[in-house]
Amino acid sequence: MEAxxxxxxxxxxxxxxxxxxxxxxxxxxxxxxxxxxxxxxxALIADAAAHATLPGLCLAFILAAGMGWNPRSLPLLMGGAxxxxxxxxxxxxxxxxxxxLRDDAAMALVISIGFGIGVALLSVxxxxxxxxxxxxxxxxxxxxxxxxxxxxxxxxxxxxxxxxAVAVLFRPLAVLCFDADFAAxxxxxxxxxxxxxxxxxxxxxxxxxxxxxxxxxxxxxxVPAATARLSTExxxxxxxxxxLLGAFAAWMGAxxxxxxxxxxxxxxxxxxxxALFLLALLFAPARGVVxxxxxxxxxxxxxxxxxxxx
Numbered sequence: 001m002e003a004x005x006x007x008x009x010x011x012x013x014x015x016x017x018x019x020x021x022x023x024x025x026x027x028x029x030x031x032x033x034x035x036x037x038x039x040x041x042x043a044l045i046a047d048a049a050a051h052a053t054l055p056g057l058c059l060a061f062i063l064a065a066g067m068g069w070n071p072r073s074l075p076l077l078m079g080g081a082x083x084x085x086x087x088x089x090x091x092x093x094x095x096x097x098x099x100x101l102r103d104d105a106a107m108a109l110v111i112s113i114g115f116g117i118g119v120a121l122l123s124v125x126x127x128x129x130x131x132x133x134x135x136x137x138x139x140x141x142x143x144x145x146x147x148x149x150x151x152x153x154x155x156x157x158x159x160x161x162x163x164x165a166v167a168v169l170f171r172p173l174a175v176l177c178f179d180a181d182f183a184a185x186x187x188x189x190x191x192x193x194x195x196x197x198x199x200x201x202x203x204x205x206x207x208x209x210x211x212x213x214x215x216x217x218x219x220x221x222x223v224p225a226a227t228a229r230l231s232t233e234x235x236x237x238x239x240x241x242x243x244l245l246g247a248f249a250a251w252m253g254a255x256x257x258x259x260x261x262x263x264x265x266x267x268x269x270x271x272x273x274x275a276l277f278l279l280a281l282l283f284a285p286a287r288g289v290v291x292x293x294x295x296x297x298x299x300x301x302x303x304x305x306x307x308x309x310x
Contacts (some may be wrong), residue, residue: 023254029159031246034221048110050247052088054118056080142213144254144265151290158207213266224271230284249273
């Protein structure tokens with residue numbers, strides 16, 4: 001309990017504080033961006049991109065080991081992950097274009113092939129006569145406890161840059177998500193906005209690999225956004241609310257993982273986010289189950305009173 005208290009109150013030392021802040025910043029950016037990902041129907045693309053990062057991580061490690069560089073350099077690994085994630089998304093788009101495959105089938109194909117190639121390359125990495133191979137497995141499920149302060153600062157600044165881009169593009173992305181045809185008629189560059197959303201999605205996905213892991217990084221984009229969607233009808237409220245929920249889930253999950261290093265950070269953060277979603281599903285004033293049941297009960301009572309007075 002003392003380790004958890006220190007992690008959550010940022011009193012556990014410089015490295016622990018920086019890691020907690022980095023995870024919270026990532027959660028803030030992922031939650032805010034996730035609103036547009038959810039409303040635009042791009043959640044499956046985000047999942048495909050996340051799974052397609054594993055081959056890039058392994059190839060970057062192999063390249064660094066062969067060139068005599070530091071194979072655990074986070075910027076290098078992120079660069080490789082971003083490259084193969086972009087290739088995976090482009091491949092899925094090419095397969096879906098022209099009716100060759102449905103969008104969901106193309107994304108499922110990228111997820112399975114990308115992750116399969118990544119696992120095969122991971123076995124190659126394990127056989128290399130260099131150190132640091134074990135650290136790559138933490139990118140699958142995430143492990144914030146093993147992050148250095150430099151890694152956390154890199155994640156922090158990447159997340160803030162993505163958050164700033166979301167703030168700048170808020171209005172055009174809002175129009176795009178609610179009515180793409182109207183956005184095109186209004187003269188907005190729909191194709192470029194879609195590419196910008198895709199680029200931000202890739203940036204946030206790559207930024208969260210070290211902390212959350214490639215399997216569950218999409219959860220921190222989708223679950224806080226879905227939670228906020230249950231609580232409000234206004235996008236101007238939904239986006240900051242989803243960001244705060246994502247930051248809280250990442251901060252709490254990172255603290256729990258730091259207190260119990262055997263817990264994968266990604267799974268812990270995802271479980272915290274899911275717990276918040278279940279609370280909103282039950283008690284949200286707009287769309288919660290309890291609020292819906294109370295409204296139905298009130299309508300039945302009003303109908304019964306009208307029937308008696310008739």
